[in-house]
Amino acid sequence: MLFYLLKSYLRAILLPLAALSTLGFASTSAIAQSAICYNCPPEWADWASQLKAIKAKTGITVPPDNKNSGQSLAQLVAEKANPVADVTYLGVTFGIQARKEGVVTSYKPAQWADVPNGLKDPDGYWFTIHSGTLGFMVNVDALKGKPIPRSWSDLLKPEYKGLIGYLDPASAFVGYVGAVAINQARGGSLDNFGPAIDYFKNLMKNEPIVPKQTSYARVLSGEIAILLDYDFNAYRAKYKDKANVEFVIPAEGSVVVPYVMSLVNKGPQAENGKKVLDFVLSDEGQAIWANAYLRPVRAAAIPKEVQSRFLPASEYARARTVDYGKMAEVQKAFSERYLKEVR
Numbered sequence: 001m002l003f004y005l006l007k008s009y010l011r012a013i014l015l016p017l018a019a020l021s022t023l024g025f026a027s028t029s030a031i032a033q034s035a036i037c038y039n040c041p042p043e044w045a046d047w048a049s050q051l052k053a054i055k056a057k058t059g060i061t062v063p064p065d066n067k068n069s070g071q072s073l074a075q076l077v078a079e080k081a082n083p084v085a086d087v088t089y090l091g092v093t094f095g096i097q098a099r100k101e102g103v104v105t106s107y108k109p110a111q112w113a114d115v116p117n118g119l120k121d122p123d124g125y126w127f128t129i130h131s132g133t134l135g136f137m138v139n140v141d142a143l144k145g146k147p148i149p150r151s152w153s154d155l156l157k158p159e160y161k162g163l164i165g166y167l168d169p170a171s172a173f174v175g176y177v178g179a180v181a182i183n184q185a186r187g188g189s190l191d192n193f194g195p196a197i198d199y200f201k202n203l204m205k206n207e208p209i210v211p212k213q214t215s216y217a218r219v220l221s222g223e224i225a226i227l228l229d230y231d232f233n234a235y236r237a238k239y240k241d242k243a244n245v246e247f248v249i250p251a252e253g254s255v256v257v258p259y260v261m262s263l264v265n266k267g268p269q270a271e272n273g274k275k276v277l278d279f280v281l282s283d284e285g286q287a288i289w290a291n292a293y294l295r296p297v298r299a300a301a302i303p304k305e306v307q308s309r310f311l312p313a314s315e316y317a318r319a320r321t322v323d324y325g326k327m328a329e330v331q332k333a334f335s336e337r338y339l340k341e342v343r
Contacts, residue, residue, distance in 0.1 A: 037086070038088040041214055049292065067213075073094050083264050086273030087277060090261075092257060093327050104264055109281050114298045127262075130294040132259070133316060134256075134257070152185055160206055161206045163206075165218070167210070193330075235310070255319060255321070261280060293306060
């Protein structure tokens with residue numbers, strides 16, 4: 001009798017422990033197959049398709065994240081002693097700053113050699129995955145018969161009051177890119193942001209909408225009729241979501257800029273993070289960017305069907321590169337001036 005009582009007692013103790021052990025193993029296994037990416041929003045640059053492909057190809061789950069570049073960098077700095085993220089996606093100036101802050105580390109992914117010099121940190125702290133050209137993403141229906149604006153000057157006309165949106169230039173990279181584009185087009189330089197500040201002051205008369213996060217859905221709904229945004233988002237809206245959207249490169253000119261990725265310094269799942277970075281530069285990963293109307297960084301050609309949907313090369317001739325290192329150096333000073341003088 002004592003033997004059976006002891007046997008029952010041991011079963012009562014050991015079975016729950018075994019179950020907990022199994023659950024713990026499953027939990028650990030699940031964690032091992034994930035990676036955290038800061039600023040990988042599904043509505044932006046078709047990260048939705050990219051994240052699905054990463055899961056299908058590598059088995060690694062990357063949850064979507066709706067931060068912008070500035071918010072991501074601030075979070076990385078705040079968590080520097082105990083990082084949460086494993087990789088991050090940033091506008092190039094924030095990538096340069098992330099290295100200076102010590103929140104990213106060196107990693108040269110597969111296909112590193114295919115990334116042109118000037119579009120990657122020589123020591124591997126960041127590398128370009130794709131680029132975009134800034135212009136006007138216009139919901140034609142939301143204009144309600146008003147003409148499509150064709151220049152920076154057009155946006156200052158009273159007829160566009162309440163119809164214009166741009167992301168916060170003091171926080172979102174695309175917002176800062178818009179400021180640089182306006183400034184260059186109106187005679188400024190990276191040493192003189194006076195023309196951009198004056199422009200934004202004048203634009204305030206038209207009561208612009210100034211969100212911090214990507215506003216793709218707000219353009220499709222017609223809440224924002226004219227958004228300062230990239231070509232790839234406009235083409236996606238027009239050809240994938242079948243919206244009556246047009247993309248305009250302003251007559252006075254614009255800029256083209258790269259977006260980069262980095263491995264977070266001392267990220268908790270660094271090996272998974274490396275696999276994610278390898279994938280986004282792979283043939284398959286780069287093809288996803290191309291099919292989302294981005295310019296992939298590797299020399300692989302954009303499919304002809306996709307290329308035919310871009311504006312003509314003559315239009316893109318008005319979009320120029322800038323000194324991205326210098327652009328990063330002066331960003332903080334511009335942001336402070338914008339917050340003080342415009343907002």
